[in-house]
Amino acid sequence: MNMKELVENFIKQLEEAIEIGENANLTSCDKEISNIVITGLGGSGIGGRIVAQLIEEQCKVPVVINNTYDIPSFVGSNSLVIASSFSGNTEETLMALEQAIERKAEIAIITSGGKILDLAKQRGYNHIVLPQGDSPRAMLTYSLTQQFYLLANYGIINTNFKNEIEQSILLLTESLEKIKQEAKEVAGKLFGKTPVLYSEAKYEGVTIRFRQQLNENSKVLCWHHALPEMNHNELVGWAGGKDEYAVVMFRNEDDFYRTKKRMDITKEVIEKYTDTFIEVHSKGSSRIQRSLYLILFGDWVSVYLSELREVDSKEVNIISHLKGELAKI
Numbered sequence: 001m002n003m004k005e006l007v008e009n010f011i012k013q014l015e016e017a018i019e020i021g022e023n024a025n026l027t028s029c030d031k032e033i034s035n036i037v038i039t040g041l042g043g044s045g046i047g048g049r050i051v052a053q054l055i056e057e058q059c060k061v062p063v064v065i066n067n068t069y070d071i072p073s074f075v076g077s078n079s080l081v082i083a084s085s086f087s088g089n090t091e092e093t094l095m096a097l098e099q100a101i102e103r104k105a106e107i108a109i110i111t112s113g114g115k116i117l118d119l120a121k122q123r124g125y126n127h128i129v130l131p132q133g134d135s136p137r138a139m140l141t142y143s144l145t146q147q148f149y150l151l152a153n154y155g156i157i158n159t160n161f162k163n164e165i166e167q168s169i170l171l172l173t174e175s176l177e178k179i180k181q182e183a184k185e186v187a188g189k190l191f192g193k194t195p196v197l198y199s200e201a202k203y204e205g206v207t208i209r210f211r212q213q214l215n216e217n218s219k220v221l222c223w224h225h226a227l228p229e230m231n232h233n234e235l236v237g238w239a240g241g242k243d244e245y246a247v248v249m250f251r252n253e254d255d256f257y258r259t260k261k262r263m264d265i266t267k268e269v270i271e272k273y274t275d276t277f278i279e280v281h282s283k284g285s286s287r288i289q290r291s292l293y294l295i296l297f298g299d300w301v302s303v304y305l306s307e308l309r310e311v312d313s314k315e316v317n318i319i320s321h322l323k324g325e326l327a328k329i
C-alpha cells in the first residue's frame with residue numbers, strides 16, 4: 001500500500017485496533033506501579049507521548065516519554081516500562097528495554113514482531129501484537145490504541161477510552177470529506193514554504209506528530225512549538241520572520257482561556273511578519289476525539305503536500321542509509 005492508501009485506512013485501522021486490544025491476552029501485576037516510562041522512537045514513540053497527554057487528568061503517577069538508548073535512573077522494580085516498536089528491531093528501544101529488564105521493571109510490549117516479540121514471548125512479558133505491515137508511522141492508530149489497553153490493564157486508567165475511540169471513529173467518518181478538503185487547502189498554502197506548527201501545550205504531542213509526518217511524508221523541514229511557552233521566547237524570534245514561513249496553529253475548544261487569548265495576540269504579532277497564518281479548529285467533544293481529528297488532518301496534509309512536491313511519501317531511504325551505516329559499527 002502506498003502512504004495515501006495507508007492514511008485512507010486510518011479509520012478502519014482504529015476499528016481493528018480496538019478489536020486487537022479487546023482480544024489481547026494480558027495479565028495484571030501485584031506490584032504497585034509508582035512511575036511509568038514509555039520508550040520508543042519515531043512513529044512508535046509518538047503514540048506514547050500523545051496518550052501520556054490524554055491521560056494526564058486521571059493518571060496519578062508520573063509518565064515519562066523516552067526516545068533514546070538509556071532509561072531514566074529512577075526506573076526500578078515499581079516502574080512500568082512500555083516499549084513500543086513496530087518492527088521490534090529498533091536499536092534504541094531494544095537497549096532501553098534491556099536496561100529496564102536489568103532494573104526489574106514491569107515490562108509491557110507493543111510490536112508486530114522482530115527481536116522484541118521474541119523477547120516478550122521468551123520471558124512471558126505482557127505484549128500486544130500488531131498486524132504486519134510497513135511504515136511504523138502509518139500504524140500509529142494501532143500503537144496509540146494499545147497504549148490505552150496496557151495502561152488500563154495495570155489499573156492506571158479506567159476503560160472509558162474505548163467508548164471515546166468509538167466516538168472518534170464516528171466523528172472521523174462524518175468529518176472525513178471536510179478534513180480532506182481542508183487538508184488539501186492547507187497543503188496548497190504550505191507548498192514552497194517552511195511550516196511552523198503551534199498548539200496549546202496539552203496538544204503538543206499531536207503537533208509533533210504533524211511535524212514528523214511533514215518530515216517523513218512530505219520531505220520538508222519544519223518546526224513546532226507550544227503555547228504558552230512559545231510566548232516566552234520564540235515569539236520574539238519572529239522579528240526575523242518572513243513570508244517564507246507558513247504558520248499552522250491548531251485550536252481546540254478546551255485550550256485554556258488565557259492561552260486562547262495568547263493565541264489571538266500571537267497571531268496578530270506574527271501576521272506582521274508572514275502572510276500565511278492558518279488556524280485549524282479541531283472537532284470533537286473530548287480530547288481523544290479532538291486529538292484523533294487533528295492527527296488525521298495532519299496526516300492528510302502531509303500526503304497532499306508530498307503530491308504537490310512530487311515526492312514519494314512512503315520512502316525513507318535516508319533513514320535506511322543511516323541504519324546501514326550504523327550496522328557497520
Ligand SMILES: O=P(O)(O)OC[C@H]1O[C@H](O)[C@H](O)[C@@H](O)[C@@H]1O
Nearest residue numbers: 042043044085086087090136319
Ligand atoms: O517502530 P519502529 O520499528 O521501532 O520504528 C521506529 C522508527 O524507525 C525508523 O526510523 C523509521 O523510518 C521511522 O518511521 C520509525 O518510526
